[in-house]
Amino acid sequence: MNFLVHINGHEHAVEPAALAALRAQILDAVRAGGAFVAVPDIGCADSIELITPATPVRIEVAPEPITADGDDAHADVAYYDLGTWEPPDWLEPLDD
Incomplete structure (x- = not known):
């Protein structure tokens, strides 16, 4: 059983053997007022x-087993090219 550690919007898959040390490092960083932690x-x-x-x-707890095989460790990332948005004519700034 692996764990998902969410830190400031980033998701990390962590093995159970490494979880206790990671928790201790996170708590130490919080008590120190801030520090970089290796995940x-x-x-x-x-x-x-x-x-x-x-x-x-x-x-x-991770909902399913996570392995280091291939690209299965994290969900796929999707990129979208939204291009430029041109506002319609009726959406002009109001003049006072």
Whole structure:
């Protein structure tokens, strides 16, 4: 059973063996007023996250097994080319 650690909007897959040390590092960083913490992410090089007393952190059990095989460690990222938006004529600034 792996864990998902959400830090400031970033999701990290963490093995159970590394979770206790990561939690201790996060708590130490919070008590120190802030510090960079290395997150042992499955299938990726370690990520470095800045942890402060205001940083949102959530730890939960992963809903399915996560392995380092291929690109399955994280969900796919989608990119959209939205282009330029031209406002309609009726949406002009109001003159006072």
